[in-house]
Amino acid sequence: MNAVLPERAAALLDEVRQRRPRVHCLMNGVVPKFVADGLSALGAIPSMTSSPEEVGHFVAKADALLVNLGTLDARRREAIGIAVGVAAERGRPWALDPAHCDYSPPRAAFAQELLARGPAVLRANAAEYDLLSVPAGVVAVRTGKQDRIAQNGAAFSVTNGHPLAAMVTGTGCLSGAVIAVFLAIEADPFIAASAAMVVFGIAAEMAGETATGPGSFEPALLDALANLGGAHILQFAKADHEQD
Amino acid sequence: MNAVLPERAAALLDEVRQRRPRVHCLMNGVVPKFVADGLSALGAIPSMTSSPEEVGHFVAKADALLVNLGTLDARRREAIGIAVGVAAERGRPWALDPAHCDYSPPRAAFAQELLARGPAVLRANAAEYDLLSVPAGVVAVRTGKQDRIAQNGAAFSVTNGHPLAAMVTGTGCLSGAVIAVFLAIEADPFIAASAAMVVFGIAAEMAGETATGPGSFEPALLDALANLGGAHILQFAKADHEQD
């Protein structure tokens, strides 16, 4: 698939811009605007409420869902439970980001519970990933210098990206939301997640070319997500089947 | 008034910078910093708490109030009720922004209740606007490619603005807060809202001249709100009485 993925990713990106999928994000309280801006830049339509009273209405209107566990509390847990239930009822795909679950045992336990409820994709960094047991069938995305997308024994590695991304709070959270965007338009979550990581990594590289530090990297990343086209993907994608 | 509005708007902007009105914002959880930064850039003094325990103290110190219904929950509802009560007691004008009420029927119902409590101005996009019944006397601002400011049969249209604003989360919320700034210094809410939309639209145009995407548009918009002067308004305002 490595020869094919860039073409698929380029075609999916075009489709995002044409169909403008709605993605509801149960986002932490730290980076909601950054994540919403990133999705808008890419061409999707984000919504962000985490209140239990309203989240069901928002998920019912969405094409895909992201569940991020940052700044978790009792009300967010309740809202997440409702949101995942509505997504299941309506057959909407969702991605799970167990942000910082390595800091908090109750959060790690909640992430494990949610994995049993059938997310299409798990996105986690290495420290988070190592704590969790991923059920068969769930696409597991481990992000880092090299991103690894794995499902049922097949795996892809993506080496696009830029070191400044690690200095900007919320780039990992945004990459999870970008996965949800691609889930909204691509039925195969392995393809969707792989395409998302390629697109996000190339946008980071484009941003890194003009940024003079983490502060200027952030607006440059949003600009790159908006300005990135299929031609950039075909030229710059670095994705390979992993050799085990 | 179309010949007069730019002059009024320019004079009001000068007054904002001299008097530095305090504006308390019951803002959603997504864009509080962006809205606060926008008000500071313009010359106002923002405050942002939404806790029921404290909001009354903050509103008592404010010259005007903005009520934004984004990320609504039970505590925000309680805080909004208190804030609107204090504003009424003290004769402080307030603006209502029923953000995303088209996504959530309970939010739309709450917006309708609040309209009965006497905001000076309602600001909404077309989808939100169409759900609500605006009481006589309330200035209704419907934002979009063309902004329409209406009250008791009179209407103004403002065509200043830039398409990148729609790709940045919170520009609509910020425009509502800018209306509250002008309410703090101008007793006629129709003039205040019209001047606010002209100022905000011109700032967006200035930002659009240097921005290379939605990421760079945001800091450029804040710079423009700070650097915009009366001369820009006189030169660039595009506001007309609507021909019905």
Add this chain to the structure above:
Amino acid sequence: MNAVLPERAAALLDEVRQRRPRVHCLMNGVVPKFVADGLSALGAIPSMTSSPEEVGHFVAKADALLVNLGTLDARRREAIGIAVGVAAERGRPWALDPAHCDYSPPRAAFAQELLARGPAVLRANAAEYDLLSVPAGVVAVRTGKQDRIAQNGAAFSVTNGHPLAAMVTGTGCLSGAVIAVFLAIEADPFIAASAAMVVFGIAAEMAGETATGPGSFEPALLDALANLGGAHILQFAKADHEQD
């Protein structure tokens, strides 16, 4: 010490980048991303949750703590109580920022209670500072055009800084967090706070050289916090023992 402080500050900054201290911030709901980005740019590792259920786990992993009272409510109070308790148990230093306590009498009373629980440093602007009674031993940092760092009769003044910082929401909050970073690596809180104010002030000056308004100042400040080196401190520090 004025001849010595720049050298100490430069050495401490190097140590921040080598040791990468973890700093947990009980931050208000307005500027969490900006503060986290500022700490990451400087070289520290921030975490930001304010939920009572989890904050103890996060503080247990942290090298220092910041308690900011912005957007205070019952749950934040509870979380703050837990966090300060864990910090005391583990001997972790913490800084208190009574943000906007001049707007709200209950918040000022809570700040006074917290001062009795032994923060290493209080950071406040003049309006906040004047309401509080600082216990002996607590380092008191009063920020403004001139920052004053005082403890037990000794005092330092720092005049580094830039006027645009006052137009960006959260720069004061970020300066408090930078103090917590230096507390994590320097046992003497008077030195730590003085070094932090010098570093932050010089970063603001660097940002002011390229910014064209408050919008562009913010990413420039984050870039400066990342790019600032010991040589800048030695060249630009303006810190003096205060003459009483």
